[in-house]
Amino acid sequence: GLGGVEGLFRAALAALAELDCLAALAQVSATPGWVRPRILAGEGGAYVDVRAGKHPVLDLIMDGNYVPNDLLLVGGQDAEGASSLGAASQLPSDGAGTSSQLPSDGAGTTDQLPASAPSRSLPTAPSSLVITGPNMGGKSSFVRQAALLAILAQMGCWVPAEAMTLRPLDAILTRMGASDSLALGRSTFMEELGETAAILQTATPRSLAILDELGRGTSTRDGLAIASATLHYLATRVKCACLFVTHHPEVAALARELPALVAPYYMSYAEQAGKEAGPRGEPAGASPPSIAFLYKAVPGVAPASYGVHVASMARMPDSILRRASAVVSACRGAAERRILGSALHWARSDSPDALQALRGLQAQARHMVGDRATD
Secondary structure, eight states: OOGGGHHHHHHHHHHHHHHHHHHHHHHHHTSTTEEOOEEOOSSOSOEEEEEEEOOTTHHHHTTTOSOOEEEEEEOSBOTTOOBOOOGGGOOOOOSSSOOOEEEEOSSSOEEEOOOOOTTOSOOOOOSEEEEEOOTTSSHHHHHHHHHHHHHHHHTTOOEESSEEEEEOOSEEEEEOSOOOBTTTTBOHHHHHHHHHHHHHHHOOTTEEEEEESTTTTSOHHHHHHHHHHHHHHIIIIIOOEEEEEOSOGGGGGHHHHSTTTEEEEEEEEEEEOOOEEOGGGOOOEEOOOEEEEEEEEEESOOSOOOHHHHHHHTTOOHHHHHHHHHHHHHHHHHHHHHHHHHHHHHHTOOOTTHHHHHHHHHHHHHHHHHHHHTO
8 A cells, every 4th residue: 555655645646736727727817818807805795897808618619709798796785876895895996086905916015996997888887787688699608707707717817808806706606507306306497496595595795696597487477576576685685796687678677676786788689670581482471580699788678589580590490480470479469458458547547556557567668669679
């Protein structure tokens, strides 16, 4: 056996493993376009500020053609946007005051954060982003990118971005994907809720929570209700930094209720209307619109998810695509008639709830107008 030298071998292996990690960090940090992240010291909520950040894996695979995005999240805020940060940990200045200080680099000096650039595509500093957009538009890649950049920065590695500032997080909590557990008798939706409950119990104002399409495992109405209530709880009770991906534009209505905490963004795209066609001798009909994904997060709410367009990309039969488009139009027409009927009812009502109900119907009607514009 190794006898008395076993301890020496173990120590040597541990040292080699650490050296291997450091060499890997040094090699990847030398990648062109990667920068040293700045780390905020002191107590306070989560602070994640990324300028022109890229997915560290996809950017390498795509030879630098990955579309960069900005991200700015500030945890620990109340409903008025006031931060819970202590006096020693103020947010970076916008140029009107003294900038926050960074830990010393060992040379006896302290770096200062630069003033915010006016060209940022994310001008607000909410604790939560509600991210909508078409299928395959880059929503999941955007939120995964945020988690990976935070991990790289916190472990001391450089990151693919123009600049990044991070207050070290105490946890990165995710609810992504869809799976069930046959052995435990747990459905996909039950698995979703179990993972979400764990996030709600674990997250703190210094955490980053990422939830991707919560509620897709149940009915549209129930899924929307649970998604909206969960985001409200995270924003107002937990106060963590949060990226919330959804296909329900109604969830983004929280941005009107909590404008200091929740901001709506969507993955942008360019659209070309469908053309009348009768492929393979079938009756002519409007084909689904063609869209080009731009993969850029911009303010607002996506009016549609373009599921029929994705079905077209998957080469589903044309007859199915036309039928699906007709069903979408019929459902939209029924919803518009329901909204109109409800609006007439509340307009004639003396109830104190009438004004609030009409405002809700107005928001739904605006989404309908956006949907119709995408046909």
